[in-house]
Amino acid sequence: xxPISAVNDLLKKHGLNDFKWIPSNNIVVANWxxxxxxxxxxxxxxxxxxxxxxxxxxxxxEFFSEYGSAVLLHxxxxxxxxxxxxxxxxxxxxxxxxxxxxxxxxxxxxxxxLFVSDCKICPDCTGDRINCRDKIRARPSPESMAxxxxxxxxxxxxxxxxxxxxxxxxxxxxxxxxx
Numbered sequence: 001x002x003p004i005s006a007v008n009d010l011l012k013k014h015g016l017n018d019f020k021w022i023p024s025n026n027i028v029v030a031n032w033x034x035x036x037x038x039x040x041x042x043x044x045x046x047x048x049x050x051x052x053x054x055x056x057x058x059x060x061x062e063f064f065s066e067y068g069s070a071v072l073l074h075x076x077x078x079x080x081x082x083x084x085x086x087x088x089x090x091x092x093x094x095x096x097x098x099x100x101x102x103x104x105x106x107x108x109x110x111x112x113x114l115f116v117s118d119c120k121i122c123p124d125c126t127g128d129r130i131n132c133r134d135k136i137r138a139r140p141s142p143e144s145m146a147x148x149x150x151x152x153x154x155x156x157x158x159x160x161x162x163x164x165x166x167x168x169x170x171x172x173x174x175x176x177x178x179x
Contacts, residue, residue, distance in 0.1 A: 006106050007071065007178055014099040018074040022156050024067040024177060028148040031057050037143060048132040049119040049140040057146040064145075064177070067110065071176040072156050075116060082166040089117040096174050097121075097137045103178060110179040114142045116172045142175050149173055 004021065011019060037051045038044055045052060055063065075092065079085060093115045100113040118141050119125065121134050132138050142149050152173075153160040159171050 004069075004178070007103055007108065007176075010102045010106060011071065011073070011099055011176075013102070014095055016073055016096070016099055018076075020072050020074075020156055020158070022070055022072050022152075024064050024070045026152065026155055027064050027070060027142075027175065028151040028155070029057065029061040029064060029146045030148040030151075031146070033057075033143055033146045033148050043118060046127050047118050047125055047144075048127060048129045049115075049138050050144045053129050054140050054144045060146045067112075067177045067179050069178055071178060072153070072158065073116075073174040073176065074158050075170075075172045075174070077170040077172055079166060079170075085117075086120055086123075089115075090120040090123070092116050092174075093120055093139070094137075096176075097139060100139075100176060103176065108178050110177065112177045113139050114145060114147070114175040114177075115139045116174040117141055118144065142173065147175070 034051060034057050043050060047053065054060070073096070077088060079088060096113055096115060100111050103111040119138050121137050126132055129135070142152070150160055158173070160173075161171070163170060
């Protein structure tokens with residue numbers, strides 16, 4: 001297996017320059033995150049990579065325990081208007097899944113990506129994994145895998161805060177699990 005410097009080089013090749021390696025056991029998994037998805041997210045049940053189409057919280061926790069390390073990728077995003085979010089996240093997620101593929105092809109066969117947002121690969125998601133139009137590239141977000149992004153990010157020394165308006169700059173995060 002190649003050293004992690006190979007992963008660093010591949011991420012940088014894709015323009016992903018702001019990241020930190022963290023032990024995978026630093027990824028905080030919490031039941032409250034799933035409850036916020038179920039009771040508070042307008043997209044609950046609509047996305048093929050969102051709950052209830054993702055594993056139960058206990059299975060998510062077990063999944064992360066099978067990895068020793070992860071890359072926490074940081075993105076600062078500014079939008080002109082709220083409607084720009086979908087296209088911005090679709091473009092970013094597309095770049096991220098290409099990077100994940102390169103990491104996999106470099107010999108890191110367990111590489112698995114959690115998108116910066118809900119999947120958004122297809123503009124017209126079918127809403128379930130069975131009928132997903134792009135099963136190869138579709139990925140869950142950290143939140144859909146019950147990751148407490150706020151605690152995980154703060155514990156890693158990155159900035160994160162609740163935004164009060166779309167005019168504020170967003171700090172968004174993706175996670176690439178690597179073994």
